[in-house]
Amino acid sequence: xDSQFDDLAGLYERTASWPxxxxxxxxxxxxxxxxxxxxxxxxxxxxxxxxARWMKARGAQHVVGFDVSEGMLAYARxxxxxxxxGLELTSxxxxxxxxxxxxxxxxxxxxxxxxxxxxxxxxxxxARVLRPGGRLVTLPIHPDFAPAPSYYEPYGLRLVSDxxxxxxxxxxxxxxxxxxxxxxxxxxxxxxxxxRALRFAGFSSVIWRTHQVSDEGWTEMGGEFWRRYLExxxxxxVDCRRG
Amino acid sequence: MPPLSIAGADEGAxxxxxxxxxxxxxxxxxxxxxxxxxxxxxxxxxxxEWDALVADEDFFHCRGWLAxxxxxxxxxxxxxxxGRGGLLGGCALWDGEQTSGLFHLPDFFRDVPGPxxxxxxxxxxxxxxxxxxxxxxxxxxxxxxxxxxxAARRIAIEKDRACVVIAYMPLRRALEAADADEHACVxxxxxxxxxxxxxxxxQAMLASWRTHDRVRSKxxxxxxxxxxxxxxxxxxxxxxxxxxxxxxxxxxxxxxxxQGEEWMxxxxxxxxxxxxxxAAVAIAAVRADGRSSAVCVSYRFGRxxxxxxxxxDYSFLDNDFRYFVLCYYLPVDYAAGRGLTxxxxxxxxLDAKARRGASIEPLAALVLLTDRTPIDxxxxxxxxxxxxxxxHQQFPSRVSGEWSLVAx
Numbered sequence: 001x002d003s004q005f006d007d008l009a010g011l012y013e014r015t016a017s018w019p020x021x022x023x024x025x026x027x028x029x030x031x032x033x034x035x036x037x038x039x040x041x042x043x044x045x046x047x048x049x050x051x052a053r054w055m056k057a058r059g060a061q062h063v064v065g066f067d068v069s070e071g072m073l074a075y076a077r078x079x080x081x082x083x084x085x086g087l088e089l090t091s092x093x094x095x096x097x098x099x100x101x102x103x104x105x106x107x108x109x110x111x112x113x114x115x116x117x118x119x120x121x122x123x124x125x126x127a128r129v130l131r132p133g134g135r136l137v138t139l140p141i142h143p144d145f146a147p148a149p150s151y152y153e154p155y156g157l158r159l160v161s162d163x164x165x166x167x168x169x170x171x172x173x174x175x176x177x178x179x180x181x182x183x184x185x186x187x188x189x190x191x192x193x194x195x196r197a198l199r200f201a202g203f204s205s206v207i208w209r210t211h212q213v214s215d216e217g218w219t220e221m222g223g224e225f226w227r228r229y230l231e232x233x234x235x236x237x238v239d240c241r242r243g
Numbered sequence: 244m245p246p247l248s249i250a251g252a253d254e255g256a257x258x259x260x261x262x263x264x265x266x267x268x269x270x271x272x273x274x275x276x277x278x279x280x281x282x283x284x285x286x287x288x289x290x291x292e293w294d295a296l297v298a299d300e301d302f303f304h305c306r307g308w309l310a311x312x313x314x315x316x317x318x319x320x321x322x323x324x325x326g327r328g329g330l331l332g333g334c335a336l337w338d339g340e341q342t343s344g345l346f347h348l349p350d351f352f353r354d355v356p357g358p359x360x361x362x363x364x365x366x367x368x369x370x371x372x373x374x375x376x377x378x379x380x381x382x383x384x385x386x387x388x389x390x391x392x393x394a395a396r397r398i399a400i401e402k403d404r405a406c407v408v409i410a411y412m413p414l415r416r417a418l419e420a421a422d423a424d425e426h427a428c429v430x431x432x433x434x435x436x437x438x439x440x441x442x443x444x445x446q447a448m449l450a451s452w453r454t455h456d457r458v459r460s461k462x463x464x465x466x467x468x469x470x471x472x473x474x475x476x477x478x479x480x481x482x483x484x485x486x487x488x489x490x491x492x493x494x495x496x497x498x499x500x501x502q503g504e505e506w507m508x509x510x511x512x513x514x515x516x517x518x519x520x521x522a523a524v525a526i527a528a529v530r531a532d533g534r535s536s537a538v539c540v541s542y543r544f545g546r547x548x549x550x551x552x553x554x555x556d557y558s559f560l561d562n563d564f565r566y567f568v569l570c571y572y573l574p575v576d577y578a579a580g581r582g583l584t585x586x587x588x589x590x591x592x593l594d595a596k597a598r599r600g601a602s603i604e605p606l607a608a609l610v611l612l613t614d615r616t617p618i619d620x621x622x623x624x625x626x627x628x629x630x631x632x633x634x635h636q637q638f639p640s641r642v643s644g645e646w647s648l649v650a651x
Contacts, residue, residue, distance in 0.1 A: 002380075002381040002382045003381060006379055006380050006381030006382070006383070007326055007328055007329070007331055007379045007381065007383050008328040008329065009292065009295055009329065010289065010292040010328065010329025010330055011327075011328035011329050012328075013291070013292075014329075069381075070380040070381065071295070071379050071380050071381055074295040074296070074380065075291060075292065075295035077295075077545065078290075078291055078294040078295045078297075078545075079291045079295075081522075081543075081544075081545065082290070082291070082294075175328075180327060180328060181327050182327045182328045
């Protein structure tokens with residue numbers, strides 16, 4: 001299946017060094033995941049599998065990376081071959097994966113559901129591969145993201161929408177940290193819609209978490225840089241349990 | 244008939260090309276979507292980003308292999324296409340060879356009128372007998388191929404070459420590329436042997452064969468052991484490389500190659516520095532006294548195992564089928580044991596490999612004349628049909644389905 005991400009693997013990998021990811025998103029997510037020793041983990045929408053690699057390095061017993069973008073998976077596979085981490089990388093989430101995982105991590109996946117049906121389908125896919133009691137951590141577009149497109153430019157992003165907080169509305173995501181300038185199409189889903197889709201899929205608890213800036217981040221970028229972002233984060237972090 | 248090698252040991256030698264000076268600014272271009280540049284060597288490529296564009300079958304285009312050639316033979320340029328999100332495609336460049344052999348166009352197409360005696364710009368890794376065009380998958384693939392070929396033609400013009408040739412392309416890939424450039428033509432000129440590696444390894448492969456073939460191969464394997472050989476699988480450590488260089492040089496000397504032990508040592512040293520030797524496995528035939536009678540060196544890339552070098556000490560009687568055991572039977576076992584799905588057996592000794600179950604796949608040259616003079620389409624069609632018919636005649640039950648793309 002062709003994907004708008006097929007030709008963005010190099011860029012996606014490099015976003016890990018952008019300050020908002022390096023000092024805020026990534027440490028927040030990894031701290032939230034905690035000890036992964038012995039866990040079976042799925043990186044749902046893994047892209048270049050950066051989180052998959054980190055989760056494996058943090059002790060996860062088995063890590064599967066799933067993505068529909070062949071371009072992203074090609075990068076992930078080559079890197080895994082070189083580093084020998086032994087990830088399992090797949091473009092198909094077959095029924096063989098049902099109830100196989102203790103944890104599903106889905107970073108920037110839900111914003112690419114274009115309809116309510118697609119949103120529900122993705123949530124159900126995330127639920128069916130988890131064992132009962134398993135955990136999902138996912139990062140959608142923040143329901144209260146700042147509507148001014150330039151608000152996130154200091155962080156290398158623009159979120160452009162004609163109707164910023166309309167359920168199912170298109171949000172153009174510009175990745176504009178020089179030298180990059182790339183647009184991808186995403187969709188906005190309200191907190192209520194996301195909560196209902198997740199609960200309908202079988203998640204009994206849905207908790208919205210807050211970002212934490214790393215100590216290094218405060219030192220490197222300064223308080224003002226983070227104050228603006230933390231007031232109106234562009235992404236949310238949702239922590240769910242399958243019933 | 245063009246030079247289709249059907250006998251003899253694998254040859255993998257390289258000859259240093261004359262350094263080529265390109266004014267990157269003159270051939271470079273920028274537009275809204277794709278930027279074309281010429282890098283002075285593969286060392287400027289990001290390993291993971293470039294290798295993600297390289298197919299499993301196109302190992303000799305990976306950054307590690309290209310960098311090892313640069314290290315051993317001097318730098319060669321790489322044409323790259325970049326988008327606003329990163330690398331999109333590209334192709335290594337070199338000059339071909341001026342002497343008769345595997346990389347000398349006048350030997351290829353004697354029945355098709357063309358400027359085959361002129362100087363060309365070659366695409367692909369130096370002396371690779373399998374070349375594809377590394378390209379991003381998905382919706383931009385066709386446009387990127389078009390831009391890469393157009394840029395290669397401009398570079399050829401800049402260098403006063405008669406055409407661009409990318410030889411030893413899998414036929415399907417050559418036709419895909421030709422579809423992106425209306426002036427390109429595709430000419431069959433070789434074939435390669437490929438052995439699928441079933442999950443059950445060598446035993447599963449043998450079990451799937453006819454009784455006659457199975458009995459013969461088991462006899463060959465038995466002879467290998469009966470002659471006092473023991474197979475050893477090992478990474479290519481410095482000590483293994485030293486021994487392999489000597490054995491490979493012996494085999495090359497037998498086939499009148501001037502590239503001796505020192506040459507192979509240099510090649511392995513360069514591969515170690517580039518990191519590509521980490522992907523290599525040596526399968527050695529070891530005698531009771533610990534001496535190696537033969538070695539095969541192969542490289543893992545994705546889910547393919549690329550069999551590249553064979554060397555043998557001919558002071559040991561050569562009646563133990565060591566070539567087939569090391570270069571054919573045991574690589575299948577090795578590949579299957581590591582989840583690989585195919586062994587790429589190159590273009591030599593096709594007859595013997597086909598008789599041991601290998602599939603024979605078509606290789607073609609993609610040719611783009613710099614002055615856009617059309618090559619006689621009827622002559623091309625006639626040549627391709629004749630070539631395909633010849634291969635069908637040689638390997639009647641072993642030709643892959645891809646041949647039907649031209650056989651008609």
